[in-house]
Amino acid sequence: MTHPEQVVLLDDNGSAIGVADKVAVHTTDTALHLAFSCHVYNESGQVLVTRRALSKQTWPGVWTNSFCGHPAPDEDIASAIARRAADELGIVVTGLEVILPDFRYRAVDASGIVENEVCPVYRAFTTSVVAPNPAEVAEFAWVDPASLATAAAAAPYAFSPWLGWQLAQLG
Numbered sequence: 001m002t003h004p005e006q007v008v009l010l011d012d013n014g015s016a017i018g019v020a021d022k023v024a025v026h027t028t029d030t031a032l033h034l035a036f037s038c039h040v041y042n043e044s045g046q047v048l049v050t051r052r053a054l055s056k057q058t059w060p061g062v063w064t065n066s067f068c069g070h071p072a073p074d075e076d077i078a079s080a081i082a083r084r085a086a087d088e089l090g091i092v093v094t095g096l097e098v099i100l101p102d103f104r105y106r107a108v109d110a111s112g113i114v115e116n117e118v119c120p121v122y123r124a125f126t127t128s129v130v131a132p133n134p135a136e137v138a139e140f141a142w143v144d145p146a147s148l149a150t151a152a153a154a155a156p157y158a159f160s161p162w163l164g165w166q167l168a169q170l171g
């Protein structure tokens with residue numbers, strides 16, 4: 001890396017208005033910025049859930065969707081998704097499809113750090129063996145999508161807030 005990872009800042013209409021260092025932007029008063037979530041499926045129709053590494057600054061140890069990320073300035077979302085799939089999980093994803101194009105959320109971690117993102121949600125497919133990066137992912141599981149939706153609705157505190165909201169919107 002020649003410079004710190006950067007994110008794209010957005011105005012309230014979702015238009016890009018600048019860039020910021022990823023670490024510097026995530027505070028107790030985080031400015032709105034661009035991200036994505038990806039839900040990865042396997043050949044059996046199971047969806048991949050991951051448990052965030054205990055070393056992560058926000059939502060450590062929390063179960064969430066397959067992976068998330070922030071597109072860099074001038075990086076298209078498909079490239080960002082491929083990059084994070086490789087970096088976090090060691091997988092190649094195919095069949096990328098946007099399933100919640102307008103998803104946006106703001107959430108406060110137990111530590112007080114805020115996430116505040118326009119975060120389109122994608123579905124993708126993999127045949128790769130998952131090889132998680134321990135700096136990002138503590139553990140993972142392939143689960144039945146209907147069971148996940150039931151679990152998240154019944155016990156939302158056991159999952160990342162954005163996953164609960166995404167599953168609710170997906171019905």
Ligand SMILES: [Mn+2]
Pocket residue numbers: 026033035070115116117
């Ligand atoms: Mn963010």
